[in-house]
Amino acid sequence: MDNFTGEYNNIGIQYEDRVVRIKADQALYQFLLEPSCGSYLLAKHILKEYRRRFHKPLQISVHSLAIEIIAHVFVDKLSVKVSGFLDKVKTDLRKPVIAAVNSIHRHTEIIDCGEEAIDNNRFIWDSLEPFHAMIYALAGDAS
Known part of the structure; x- marks a missing residue:
């Protein structure tokens, strides 16, 4: 995935x-730590840039996109934290925990955000949209 x-x-x-x-990497994590509504600002930028490049809007709302970004980053960070506790996990459970953490990380290292017709998870982020202010606040990304 080097065609970013x-x-x-x-x-x-x-x-x-x-x-x-x-790309869910240090640059994204660092940006979301800034004292602003980082996921919202990033989502606005992406939607504007998409329209500029394709001469049509991406059929994803700004809050749905921002919430998807927050959720992926949260889950990825959680998987990293779980990795730090492997010494406290029973020996016979370590392999399955490591496999689960690796699987989570593989699924969160690139955040795929597609329109509803091609993204079978879009309904999740769209359904959370009415709660965007609360989600931003809980994520420390308040507007």
């Missing part, structure tokens, strides 16, 4: 028809 042609505050972003992919 877009960048926003060193965050790698890949634009394709009806899909954007965001």
Whole structure:
């Protein structure tokens, strides 16, 4: 996944028809720690840049996209924290825990954000949209 042609505050972003992919790495984590509504600002930038590149809007709302970013980063960070407690896990459970953590990380290292017709998870992020202010606040990403 080295075709990340877009960048926003060193965050790698890949634009394709009806899909954007965001690299979940230190640049993204660092940006989301800034005292602003980072996921919302990133989502706004992505939607604006998508429209500029494809001359049409990406059919994802700004809050749905921002919430998806927050959720993926939260789950990825949680998997990293679990890795730090492996010495406290019973020996016979370590292999399955390590496998689960590795699987989670593989699924969260690139955040695939697609329109509803091609992203079977879009309904999850859309359904959380009415709670965006609360989610931003809980994530420390309050607007």
